[in-house]
Amino acid sequence: MAVPEKFQGWLGLDKESVKGNMKWGEFEPKKWEEDDVDIEISHCGICGSDLHTLQSGWNDTPYPCVVGHEIIGTAVRVGKNVKHIQVGDRVGVGAQARSCLEVDCAECTNGNESYCSRGGVNTYGSIYPKGEGKSYGGYATHNRTNAHFVFKIPDEIPSELAAPMMCAGITMYSPLTRNGCGPGKTVGIVGVGGLGHFGILFAKALGADRVVALSRKADKRADALALGADMYIATDDASEDANWNKTNKRSLDLIVSTISSPKMPMRKYLELLKVGGSFIQVGLPDGGVLPNINAFTLVGNGVKVGGSAIGAPHEIQEMLKLAAEKKIKPWVTVRPMSDANTAIVDMEAGKARYRYVLKAPTSASRL
Template sequence: MRVGKNVKHVSIGDRVGVGAQALSCMQSDCPECSSGQENHRGRAFVQTYAMPYPDGSGNSYGGYADYNRTPGHFVFQIPEGLASAVAAPMLCGGVTVFSPLKHNGCGPGKSVGILGVGGLGHFGILFARALGADRVVGVSRKSSKRQEVLSLGADEYIATDDDENWASTNARLLDLIINTVSSSKMPLTDYLSLLKVGGTLIQVGNPDGGSLPQLNAFTFIVNGIKFGGSCIGSPADIREMLELASKKQLKPLIEERPMEDANDVLVDMGKGLARYRYVLVNSRNL
């Protein structure tokens, strides 16, 4: 193991993590990198998933490896109070919901909805509560998730498959919605009806092909609502998220599996068995 000569924030022996992003251009004249928005794809954006580094030095391999090579700006110290297995899924899934919650005003006085309570959405419930929202509402299809969602910290749960009037019953309920749903057939107009006047929906779920349901402009005009998107989170967001998770002792729902079972884990994910994040443990390096 080695640490580059210009890296000052971590040392050999520290417990560290790397998220979904391995590199940005990090140039002072880059609008994104110079404003703490490295995650929004400036001149260079390298994911940690087998993408080539632009200097020709190789690819960003390492997800299933014993060792990983990543520029120091995208390597994060894990706080003492946070277990490695808890921190690991936060570095991608966790910050994907933490960042839009933080940047769109989640906190005291706000009513926040999380659409789709799964791998991403359950993090949304945890972080909306940790950020101090007055009211946290989980929205998913099945009523069977109700008690689990409430146990994560939600104040209310809406099961859309079990109440045909759910949209009208809960109209203008929320200031902010984080939408983790990735189906191109989602009832997006109904989701938007849950927003108060001037409310905001942030899309983080990415449907296959990127297509969203057709929307009527009148929906936005009459209600004065805003519709945006968010991509993972910046290094600053990740550091803040980890500190908050440690301080609040957040407990995401995870299942640890041996690294050797990676193929089986992928099969189980395809079957929808994850509740809600699998964490691969490399026992050779514990």
Template sequence: MATDYEFQGWLGKGPESVDGKMEWGAFEPKKWTENDVDIQISHCGICGTDLHVLRSGWSPTPYPCCVGHEIVGRAVRVGHNVKDIKVGDRVGVGAQARSCLQSDCPECTAGLENYCSRENTNTYGSIYPNGEGKSYGGYADYNRTNGHFVFKIPDGIPSEFAAPMLCGGATVFSPLRNNGCGPGKSVGIVGVGGLGHFGVLFAKALGADKVVGISRRESKRDDVLALGADDYIATEDDKDWDTKNARSLDLIVSTVSHSQMPLNSYLRLLKVGGSLVQVGAPDGGELPKVNAFTLIPNRIKIGGSWIGSPNDIEAMLELVAKQNVKPWIQTRSLKDANQAVLDMVAGKARFRYVLINEKYA
């Protein structure tokens, strides 16, 4: 099938690109296969991961790099091997572009493609095996991704809502869903920002009896309660917060990406047998030391969770459509992506920025 469109987007060419210095230009997508889908992009969320990758915060970035892995648009080319997507469908892509998808892979066959150890290609900044090229993301006009990781967007979800859910939303939905969030449970969300506000929304939508937002400043209380939280803890404005709320939560999801966070105090909030799941990833990956005598006498567990699996994303979209979950987003023009990135770095987003490509919206 011939194409009459060109892949162009905002390219980061070095660590300074996070300082508002991305450059618009053409790029060569991965080589086409009949397993792929080309998407004309109308919306793309800005994720904290974009900032880490632009600045080479986690590992060296293979520049040039076009970031953005919360993509929504229309399928304009669909490979013959893709059975569930057709040209014209409104579709989305999250943080993963491909796994090995082999029948003998223990992760892929168990619906855990996001943990595949053989191949885990990110939507941007990854080098495909076998000389297929590099992955480029959604601050762009078009995206090419394996059809297994392309999702139909239900009619009831606006594109500007769906986009940031495909990574940010799924990243917190997955640990909530897979760690028993639901009726009878009390759940804490640490860090009520771009990721954490989804945590509050989804914990309520999943039916948790009590949802507690946990952040540093009292000034966020009204917003967090407006999101649907039942209570709020301000860790820097209440000196005795961990003592007052000890053993009150069954599950905590931590979205904080800071090596100096008060992790042991968060753990004291857990009931006997409770779990804390870490999803925030600081530059360098360093977390605070944990005292063994915080864990042992309380039989509590610390775990981690990666991006959502395809199954998680499908379940999340179904829940969002059914319960009319509405994230707090602010739309920005794709033309102004550099300024939007600067504002994201400055912490101005309440709570997610979504870039609108006016040419195709």
């Protein structure tokens, strides 16, 4: 299949782009290598990370930038060194475009590529370390990514549902499986949103005995229960149990927090953990600031606090297999690629229930 030398996409040119000011235009993908795959994009999910990057919330974004790392499409060019992908395959790309993949890298050789500190490259907004160019994401006609981070999508999963799994899905699947979610375990998911709703879906699919959803207000109770939660706690609602942390003390084996706020009631969350339980943070606030943790809370309850970042390629493959087998259906709203500016504004306003997915026209280059 013919692939253009330059791709087209929604360019973020400065911090104001997050306000719906992205501009459609051409960009030059990274230098082609025979380990790469070119993808004609059909769908791309919208992630909170896209908004943080557009406004340089985590660090200075190397503008121009095309965001989007929940990519689904068709492989239209495949490097000679690639064995698991063929032209015409329906494939996906998540938040990582490359790691060093060196044989002496402890992370890359032990299934922890997402934690590689030598040559980690994000799907967008990263400068390749050997002069290959810049990475550009999925609000675009095409994407070019190292094949190690390109995955065949099972036939059972529609593209609009597969897209948000590539980031939001794996961001929740990885900490759940790495921290023992399964039969006999009770799991709490803090935040019912794009990430949190995946947490509920995957915790149930993995066989957790009990899943508890926690959110500030009571307005997401019906959604959380419909997703499969066994219990819902509205932490800031005066009409609810004001002593929810005491009422449910030491009831959970694992908590995964999707909240990106320095004002979250961390001490109360930790009180929900059983002795030996784990609190895993996946939400990333601008500046990275989280609430202080009292040492007496940690020591007195014998709990652990940790973090998790996306997931490794083998975990993405496992997640897709589980999603296909269990018929997991995230809640998505499909919007045209031409509507990207309005969609990111709506995302920032909290209107998504619970993931927006951009769909390209039949010919992705005509918007």
